[in-house]
Amino acid sequence: xxxxxxxxxxxxxxxxxxxxxxxxxxxxxxxxxxxxxxxxxxxxxxxxxxxxxxxxxxxxxxxxxxxxxxxxxxxxxxxxxxxxxxxxxxxxxxxxxxxxxxxxxxxxxxxxxxxxxxxxxxxxxxxxxxxxxxxxxxxxxxxxxxxxxxxxxxxxxxxxxxxxxxxxxxxxxxxxxxxxxxxxxxxxxxxxxxxxxxxxxxxxxxxxxxxxxxxxxxxxxxxxxxxxxxxxxxxxxxxxxxxxxxxxxxxxxxxxxxxxxxxxxxxxxxxxxxxxxxxxxxxxxxxxxxxxxxxxxxxxxxxxxxxxxxxxxxxxxxxxxxxxxxxxxxxxxxxxxxxxxxxxxxxxxxxxxxxxxxxxxxx
Numbered sequence: 001x002x003x004x005x006x007x008x009x010x011x012x013x014x015x016x017x018x019x020x021x022x023x024x025x026x027x028x029x030x031x032x033x034x035x036x037x038x039x040x041x042x043x044x045x046x047x048x049x050x051x052x053x054x055x056x057x058x059x060x061x062x063x064x065x066x067x068x069x070x071x072x073x074x075x076x077x078x079x080x081x082x083x084x085x086x087x088x089x090x091x092x093x094x095x096x097x098x099x100x101x102x103x104x105x106x107x108x109x110x111x112x113x114x115x116x117x118x119x120x121x122x123x124x125x126x127x128x129x130x131x132x133x134x135x136x137x138x139x140x141x142x143x144x145x146x147x148x149x150x151x152x153x154x155x156x157x158x159x160x161x162x163x164x165x166x167x168x169x170x171x172x173x174x175x176x177x178x179x180x181x182x183x184x185x186x187x188x189x190x191x192x193x194x195x196x197x198x199x200x201x202x203x204x205x206x207x208x209x210x211x212x213x214x215x216x217x218x219x220x221x222x223x224x225x226x227x228x229x230x231x232x233x234x235x236x237x238x239x240x241x242x243x244x245x246x247x248x249x250x251x252x253x254x255x256x257x258x259x260x261x262x263x264x265x266x267x268x269x270x271x272x273x274x275x276x277x278x279x280x281x282x283x284x285x286x287x288x289x290x291x292x293x294x295x296x297x298x299x300x301x302x303x304x305x306x307x308x309x310x311x312x313x314x315x316x317x318x319x320x321x322x323x324x325x326x327x328x329x330x331x332x333x334x335x336x337x338x339x340x341x342x343x344x345x346x347x348x349x350x351x352x353x354x355x356x357x358x359x360x361x362x363x
Contacts, residue, residue: 043134044098047072050080051105063105066120070127072101080104086114088138099133115139148231148250154238158231161187162215162252163346170209175221176200182218183240190240199225199244212296216345219254224301228252254298255343255353262326262342265350268293269326269342276320277328282336283311289325289332290352297340300355307356309337 049067051059064077084104091098103113111118111126116139118126133139146155164185170178179200183190201224209217219229222242228251230241245251258265277285290297299311314336318328333340333354340354 043096043137045072045130045134046074046098046100047103047130048076048078048101049103049105049111050078050084052107053079054107055105055109059105059109062120063111066123067126069123070130072130086112088114088133090138099138101133148233148252150231150233150238154233155231158188158238159215159346162213162218164214165347166210166212166214166217168210170205170217170221171207172204174202175205175224176202178205179218179221179242182214182221183242185214186240188238188240190242193241193243196227196242196244199227201225207298212349212351213345213347215252216255216351219252220298223254226302255345255351258342258344258350265342265344266293266295269329270324272322272324274320274322275318275328277316277318277332279315279317281312282314282316282332282338285316285328285332286311286352286354289328293325295350295352297352297354300353303356304338307337307358309356311336311338314338 047067047070049063051063060077060079064075067075067077084102086104087102089100089102091100101113103111105111109120111120113129116129118129146152148155148158150158166182167185168181173181205221209220212220215229222229223245226245228243228245228249230243230249230251232239232241243249243251263270286297304311316332316335318331323331329340329352334357337357338354339357340352342350343353344350
């Protein structure tokens with residue numbers, strides 16, 4: 001009886017081991033099926049290319065060979081008909097759609113597709129176009145790009161991210177440390193160009209930006225060192241890049257034009273008062289006026305430095321007269337070879353942006 005009992009226990013244990021192994025195999029095959037289903041969920045792309053009949057006969061062969069690498073399921077290269085035009089047709093399906101793409105190789109031997117064209121040497125760019133079609137759908141169905149290569153949804157996400165208020169005092173902190181702190185408060189990753197990081201100054205920042213939004217403050221501080229913040233859309237989502245600024249660069253600005261008139265954004269600008277200003281530095285006039293308006297002002301430091309303007313030395317003279325705060329600002333700045341405009345940060349808070357009459361290019 002003991003031997004049979006031991007044998008039964010051994011058989012039972014072996015059966016449990018086998019059963020567990022089977023469960024493991026079932027789970028493994030289930031995982032493989034899930035992976036296969038995930039891969040199969042991507043839309044299928046069929047590409048038909050119509051070649052201009054005026055091109056040499058070997059053009060068909062050259063394009064067929066080049067296009068064999070772009071990763072489409074069905075490829076056909078033929079002679080173009082007179083009514084062929086580039087288009088994308090979507091064939092709906094309950095599981096996954098199929099995109100039928102018709103491209104036309106024109107007389108200049110360029111492959112023309114909806115919203116794009118490529119030479120035979122730009123196959124890598126064509127691969128990216130195919131990949132975008134597979135993951136984002138036809139160009140006409142994608143959200144419209146509004147700025148920085150971002151679509152309207154991404155731009156709003158960035159704007160919301162940049163709208164975070166600067167919580168701590170900025171005055172008296174090393175500029176490089178301040179930039180790092182502001183960058184760390186953002187939701188999306190930031191990448192520094194190596195040369196850009198080396199440009200960040202270590203001297204103390206002497207302006208108080210607490211209460212401004214992070215986007216405006218960051219763009220302002222970076223501009224001091226000739227740097228710029230550029231939002232980007234990548235395959236992994238949104239990211240920010242900090243680069244050396246140049247005239248042709250589209251970068252995140254130091255504030256935005258107000259959606260309403262300056263008088264509506266800062267109503268006290270049009271209040272009247274009597275003034276008599278004699279040999280008062282521009283800086284003192286600005287501080288007095290902006291304090292009365294509860295308005296922050298930001299200086300275009302690179303422009304002022306380039307033209308040798310020092311607002312604590314340039315003098316203002318306005319004979320006794322009845323005027324508005326707006327006119328006091330304009331006349332005072334003009335006498336200092338400056339000009340100003342009302343801008344708003346990402347949260348809509350107004351401030352006075354001051355630059356030279358001949359400003360250097362915005363970064």
